[in-house]
Every structure is written in structure tokens, then in C-alpha cells.
Amino acid sequence: MRVHVTDLRPGDHIQQDAFNSNGVHVLRKGTILRMEDISKLLQHGIDYIDISPRQLAESIELLSDISESFRQVQPQFNLAFDGCRSMFEEAAMTGKFNESVVDDTFHPLVDSLSEQKDVVSLLLLFNGKDDYTYRHSIQVGMLSYYIAEWMGYSEQEAYDIGKAGFLHDIGKCRIPREILDKPGKLTPDEYEQVKLHTIYGYEMIYESTQDKITATVALQHHERGDGSGYPKAIGEDQIHPYAQICAVADVYSAMTTNRVYQSKQQLLTVLRELYGLSFGKLNGKATHAFIRQMLPYFIGKKVVLTTGESGIIVANNQSDYFRPLVQAGERFIDLSKEPDTEIQEILL
Template sequence: MQKHFIGGVIPGAIIAQDVYGTDGVLLIKKGSMFREHYIPRFIDAGVQEIFIEENGSMTPETVNTIRKSLNIQDVIHEKTRAHAQNQIKKTMMKFKAVSSSDIQRVGQMVEEMIEQLLDKKDFVFALSQLRSVDDYTYQHSVNVGVLALIIGIDLNLNKEQLRHLGMGAILHDIGKIMIPEEIIKKPAKLTSDEFREVKKHTEYGYDILIQTNIHEEAALIALHHHEKYDGTGYTRGLRNTKIPLYSRIVAVADVYDAMSNDRVYQRKSAPDKVFREITHQGDKHFDTQIMETFARHINIYPTGTGIILNSGHRGIVLYQNKLYPESPIVRIFLPKEQNPKRLYFDMDLSLNTKYYIVETFS
């Protein structure tokens, strides 16, 4: 660490020691990121010098500090997400005794999500960071519901249609309650027999939902969300527009969220790798129009993602670039030996085509 006059500290520098005023009051904690508006407050408190980290290289502490400062927000309220996950969990734990009143409560949560999404003039989907393997099914259900609704809004579905889509999306995996837990939570590749058993969850789900007061189009999502556009999916091997629209939407949302998160048998992939894998499958597995809509609302490089450029420089994503999603605005960190007076610089990759992202890290 090194002592600096506060007027010469570069915004973004990491503070190396707790900073106290002359009256002994703590002004800011060690590890915080220095901001320009701190200067008058420090001067008023009698502070003229502070210690900062000597270089701006990518340390885990630096990354975490910047991520916190970026105020990354979910597309729905945190309370709504938690309530929805809890309601899905309660519903699925009822096993075969899922009732119309359970479905009604889920419907109320879906309506709340719709209102929050319609309230936003512009949104991109970033996965919730609070994930656990044990609660994967419930978290996955909510994420699929949110992403399906975002796609549905872009496709100009009306509120009633959005409600049916959201209900079916959030309950698309309810049939898994009929699959033995040792198969669902098996931490290894399934045998052929086990996979055949898992595939039955689509029919089980439809049978459970159709016995409640849920709309049939919503129930059909449970049956058809594993169908593929080229007819190679299951349960019925439907092709093209023979697959109901809502199921085509949920198929994309389901695969994206599943690949983006840790499961009992497989580690997650980075968002950019998932995006490329899904778009590579293209019209083979998915409806092209839905894929294009999906692409408009996905953060290929979510805010806070660690990145490595083709030049070898390391940095972190600050903001998305709506017109050029593969070229976000990034903060690049410089080793002290390369430039002792500058800790970092910000770059819009869409304006600097010489540089591009070759790898991401968490």
C-alpha cells in the first residue's frame, strides 16, 4: 500500500486502511472503492492523506468491491422472487395433492411479476446470483417464468396471455415431483432407464395441472417444453409451429437457465458460452423469432463479470451495450509496473474493435 494526498487519488482506487476523521469517527472501511465525492467529506473531517492499494490488478477483493458498487438489480423485486420460490416449493411438496387454490396463489405471484416487468421501460435478463443446488428446481422455475414473461411481453402478448404463459412456465417442471428423488438428485450421468423415467415428468406434469383450474394452454407447457423445432424432442416429437407458442418460448428459457446454473450433475457455463451454444443450435431446436427476441433481452456479459481481452488485459464489465451486446463497456486494470500513476481505464469495446473478450471468469 502507498500513502496519497486525497486530491490525487484516482476514483476507483481501493482504500488500503480504515479512514478515521480527527475526531476518531470512522469515515470509510478498508477495501472500499474511492469515489470523487468523498474528497470534501474527508477534508471537512481533517483527513489529508489516505493509504490505497499500490496497484489495480484484478484481486478477488477488487472485483467484489466493484460488483457491490455497481448496484446490480434484478428485473423483479427480491421479495417477489423469494415469495415466488417459496410458493413453488410449497406447491411441489404437496406431491399429488396440488389443488386449484395452490394454482390460484401461484397465479397471484405471476400477476405481480407481470406488473413489475411491464413497469420497466427497458430490461435485460440477468440471472439471480443467490442460487443453491438444493433449491435448484424452485429457483429454476422462477427464472424460467421471468424470462418467458420477458419474451412474451416483447412478442406483444396481452395480460391474459402473459398470465397463462407465466403460470405454465413457472410450473413447467411440476411433474418432477413424481420422479424418484434419487434420480432427480443423482450427481452423475443418468442411465438410459433413468433418463426414460425423467422424461415422463412432462406427462406427469400435464396430468397434475389439467386436474386443477389452470388454463389448458398453460398445462400444455408442462407437456411440450422439451419439444424441439426439428421434431427431435419429446414428449410427442412435434415440429415447427405444431409446438404450441408458449411451449416454444419456455423451451428457450428452460435450456438457457439450466445451462447457466450449477446442477447436481453438472457445473454451470459462463453466460457468453451458454448464449453462443443456444444460438448455435438456432432453428434446429428453437423457433427463430423467439430466439431473436430472447437475444435482445439477454446479458451476454452481465454487469460484474470478470473478463480477459485478446490483449491479455483483465477487467470487469461495467455496463451493457444494447446495440452491440458482445462489446460491453469494461474497466481494465493495469499492473503498477505498466503504469504506476494509473490504476485502470474504462473502455467501450464497440468503439475499440482492436480489443475483444476471449474469456470470462467469476
């Protein structure tokens, strides 16, 4: 059956080799399409493709497989959540935490992530409204691990960077809950107290593990390349590379997660803001690696537009990566050409 590329679904089988208008071979006959393959066809300007007839059972099975793959991650996420809470509570009482708890809870999560490349779906699935500090720590650990992998770090280095991200906010256990959970704007004095979590984190991690690099990540994850960060206002050449990766993950997670005093922002909007921050404040290589790898996984996601319409992201826009092409019913909406229309929410 011949279908338009925007009507393709993951799991479709293509019946012929796919070539673009210049004769470049794009996909082989028999390819079982993934979301990134559909994106590739769109980017090459291919309009129609021949696929094997779809069976209802196959479509249901595909959806079931996707759901099952994420269900397999859930126990490891819950384990990491419980471990994170346990570490925070122990550190609050004693000033230290049991190092073995970190590996016992974070390592199984990392192992389960090796089969989960759709980071956008992971963020949507595990972005609850409760216990922000623990969810944020897990997200920063996950994202730091992914970014390190995408930048070409070894598996062990990526794990170490992810673990540093997992621990980066441990110092917040010494900040009064009434400040962390305050629904309104912090006073200057309260903000100064919050900033101390970087120093507390360094002290707790080093005291507990003797790992100076991981401790340094906690100390420096709010430092910025232009010297505008804290606690020491140092420049990019003095910020540890692991801390620079963690900073990207930290900003993205913080801006896309529900907090007491701030509603989460839309995932693509935050990517655009990260891109702007990559010129001076956040490390450019880490930020661009993150954006480059994340963008393909927005294709196929359901969205709600500010017009009230519901649709599906069908292609990234080459002229503006953060304003994609959306199909809403029979209408195709190029958000780069409709500045008054925004994505209000991204759904699974």
C-alpha cells in the first residue's frame, strides 16, 4: 500500500528501496521503520512510500511493546527514587550517606536505560508532581549519563558522570524545607541559603566517598562559563567537564519539571532556551549534543496547540528546529510560519 510519509508509523515495513530526488539511497527495502527512519524520509523530502499492508494485530502489538519496554524501567526508577530519598534522609541526619546505596540504586537504572533511546518519552513518563527534589536528582543522573554517551565518553565515564548528576543536589538536604518548598519568590537571604547547597553537597560527597571529582560536580553545577554562576563565579576553563555536562541536564530538568513555585515548561521551548544559553553560559558541545539527539524523538509525539487543536509532530523544521511541522487532522501547521501558534503541551 502506498502512503504519504506523514502517515507512516513505527513498525511499518517498506516494500521498496527509498531514494530522494537526487538519487541518494535513504532506506533499504524491508526496513522496519523506527521514528528516526520516518524523520530521515521527511528530511530527504520523500513524499510517498510503499509499505506492506498493516494488520490491526501488529499495530496493537507495537503499542504493547512500547508500553512494556517502559514498564520494564519503572521498577528501576522506583528503586532509584527510594534510594535517593534514603540518601537524602541519612545525609540530613548524619552529614554523610552510604556510598554503596548509590551504586545499588543508580546502576540498575542505568542498565535499563541502555535499551531506552527515546529520552523524550522517559521524561514524560517519569515527570510527576510529587517529591521534586528526588525526581529531579534521578532525571539529572539519567540525562547526564545520556549526554556523556552522546559526547563519546566511555561507558564507565558516562556512568560516573551520571552518578555525579544523581548526587548533584544532595546538599539540599541541609536547606530548610520551608525554603525549598516555598510557593512564592525567595527573599535575597533565602536565596543565599539555597546557594549553599553546592558547598554542602561537596562536603557530604567527599566525606562519604573520598571522590573529589563527583564532589566537584556538586560544587560547580551552578557555575556558568561567563562567570555569572555560583558559589565561586568561576569561568568555563575552571569548571570541570563533568560539571558542565551536569549543568545542562540540571537546567533542562529543572525547567521541564513541576515545582512548588514554578509550572513545568514545554520540552521544545526549553530546548530553544538551552540553545541560547549554550553561547556563553552552558557548555556548547554538551548542549548541542543534547539538542541534536533529543530532536528526532519529538517526531510522533502528540501535542496540544495554543489554538486548542490537537495534533502530532510529523517533522523537524530545518529553518527552526524548535518550531516543528504539526499535523492537526487534515491540516499541516508549519509553526515556523505561524508565530502566533505555540505548542502548549507535549503528550506521549
